Amino acid sequence: MAPHRVPRKVGVVGYGRLGQSLVSRLLAQGSGLGLELVFVWNRDPARMAGSVPPALQLHDLSALGERHPDLVVEVAHPKIIHESGAHILHHANLLVGSPSALANQTTEQQLLDASHRWGHAVFVARGALWGTEDISRLDAAGGLQSLRVTMATHPDGFRLEGPLASAHSAGSRTVLYEGPVRGLCPFAPRNSNTMAAAALAAPSLGFDNVIGVLVADLSLVDMHVVDVELRGPPGPTGRNFAVHTHRENPAEPGAVTGSATVAAFWCSLLGCCELPSRPGIQLC
Ligand SMILES: NC(=O)c1ccc[n+]([C@@H]2O[C@H](COP(=O)([O-])OP(=O)(O)OC[C@H]3O[C@@H](n4cnc5c(N)ncnc54)[C@H](O)[C@@H]3O)[C@@H](O)[C@H]2O)c1
Incomplete structure (x- = not known):
């Protein structure tokens, strides 16, 4: 089992409704919570202009390892999990915001394999699921x-x-x-x-x-x-x-x-930082 490590450096993939909310909270409250935003990636980089400091904008997702994240939060599209989930797990724990991707058995297996291989956790945000x-x-x-x-x-x-x-x-x-x-x-x-x-x-x-x-x-x-x-x-x-x-x-x-789900994602981000970084899938 991988040693327990509290994530400190957070990367955000996706800068839509959820991504913007998480990024602004990380910038405003992160340091007090021991969290540092180390990158934001968006398919359309122009969307980050003016609101994400240029040094934090990541233009090539495959280069995310250079930012040494402990946790990468996906809030973009299930496609990102299909295409880049295993790569992210090479470098960091992954918080999946689009768990519909895991309905694809190949993707689920790839994530589990990468999670065990690199000793990183696959956290899944509960989103709108109550109870x-x-x-x-x-x-x-x-x-x-x-x-x-x-x-x-x-x-x-x-x-x-x-x-x-x-x-x-x-x-x-x-x-x-x-x-x-x-x-x-x-x-x-x-x-x-x-x-x-x-x-x-x-x-x-x-x-x-x-x-x-x-x-x-x-x-x-x-x-x-x-x-x-x-x-x-x-x-x-x-x-x-x-x-x-x-x-x-x-x-x-x-x-x-929906509005309450945006708040639920922030709680999931904080929650998964408290969980042990063990390989496999964990809801948070
Ligand atoms: N787990 C849950 O209960 C739950 C609840 C709400 C949203 N979500 C999911 O979280 C994700 C983000 O939600 P949102 O409200 O911020 O959406 P949004 O539409 O506001 O933003 C999505 C962002 O991802 C980007 N994007 C869209 N398609 C992409 C693709 N194919 N490749 C790369 N980037 C792409 C867009 O450019 C945009 O920046 C979505 O997948 C959504 O379905 C999950």
Whole structure:
């Protein structure tokens, strides 16, 4: 096992809504928390001009090792995890903000291999998933029988690909997909992260048996709604343990990330700095 090391130097990959928020917090509060921002990378570097000090802008992601990060936070797109996740793990712990990438078994295996090879952890941000620890505990105890995550928002909040991109909403509320989370992630890579986090929190069910439901709802102009429904073992009378959480997260119209999720990511960043840097996947 790799020696425990508290991450101090942080790199941020992606400078959209989440990246901008994390970078401004790191610049404003980082030193007091023992964290130093060592680079920011964005696909379009022009977006960083004027707000990220030039010395912190990284223009070539493959050169991130030169900044000696302890932790790299991905808040860009699952594609970055597919293409660069293993490379990042060569140099640092990785906080995955787009866990839908892990629905791809090749990517998951590459990350696990790199994590063990280089002794770095793969942290996964829970994002919008409420009750992550409770789900994990029930799963670890062998009691989780089913888990279903429904994500509903206005169609403008979706970034859909493949067959889902041409799916038409009929009426005010349309179920665009209902089935295993693994089947949804490639076609809704930016809107299935909460479901992917649930699949990782519940490895006994995993991506093939956690059910994801994606709903286009014209009434949810400024809100992302996530329902988590799970069933546990039956009690003495035969009635099953059951939990249903309903999370209404205010969001700017058209945004893929709701307001409370931005705060949750900052907590994940701080949280993973407290966790042991052990190889493998850990939710935080
Ligand atoms: N885990 C969760 O629950 C959760 C919640 C919200 C967002 N997310 C994910 O976090 C990521 C960032 O979210 P955001 O709200 O900041 O998004 P955003 O659209 O505001 O910003 C994304 C940034 O990544 C860049 N980007 C987009 N596609 C890219 C690609 N193919 N390669 C490299 N860079 C690319 C964009 O230029 C932009 O700077 C997204 O993948 C999103 O799906 C996860």
